Amino acid sequence: MNNDKKESFGKKFIKSVQLMILALFLAVFVFVVMNY
């Protein structure tokens, strides 16, 4: 049970980091295009 919980927390964390990276990439991309 505990391992399951840890794994699901880890997965959740990785997924939220993925989302952050995507958001950061899009933010930088939009900024670059705006100032091109």
Added chain:
Amino acid sequence: MGNIADFIKSIPEAFNSPAITITLTVLTLFLLFYYTLSILKRNNARNLILIFTLFILVTGIIFILLGKDKGYGWIYFFIPLFFIIAVIIMFATEIKRDIWDTSAKKPNEIKHIEKGTGNNNANVCIDEIIKALQNMSKNDVGAIIILASSMLPKAILDSGVAIDADISSALIESIFFPKTPLHDGAMIINGTRIQSAGCFLPLSQELNIPKDLGTRHRAGIGITETINVTSLIVSEETGIISIAQGGKIKRYADSEMLRQTLKEFYWQDLIGQNK
């Protein structure tokens, strides 16, 4: 004093530096995108995340190719903005729920359960609510009870009749007794008090709700979609007790499930203090 005045004067100057302007713009864009993407992810709209990303990349590349050296780059900002506004309109209900959740009160801020007497009060309330629900379930009396903290919209509270009474199974059963004026609306329980009864709730527009669940169940689910409350519903046709939380409904609730839900509502740490 002179230092503070200098500091205040230096604020507008700081914004002239490109590093700060760039950081703030990128940070704002990042927060906007992150919130939009997290709404899409939480609502299982993963396809839209892909469309959103591709849309921004493709339009960005087209903009670079067409608008070279013309200085119209700032217009590009409206493209992601258009998409973000579309997401806000599409997921207005979910965003509303986020806002209500953020403003939800913390356990130690609940004033209506006093710490000294909280143990007894909460236990008595739990027993009385369960007793009322089970009696109504046995007699096929329809009922809907909302367990709310103090953040229910005023419009909902005003739609019913203010009661402000102690929780008792007799009172709950009397209110939901068929053909009485208040039996058709929802009862709002706020802490250890019955706040009001006969309240009108927003109906859920969800299409996946089984067809055998009537308006009472739809209302019970509807309120939990936008506000962080729990609904306890007794079916008039079958006497089945259901619990709705966060837009999801659990049917066939037994006394253990009800006790667990009510304990969560009255905060376990308060109840377990004297154990």
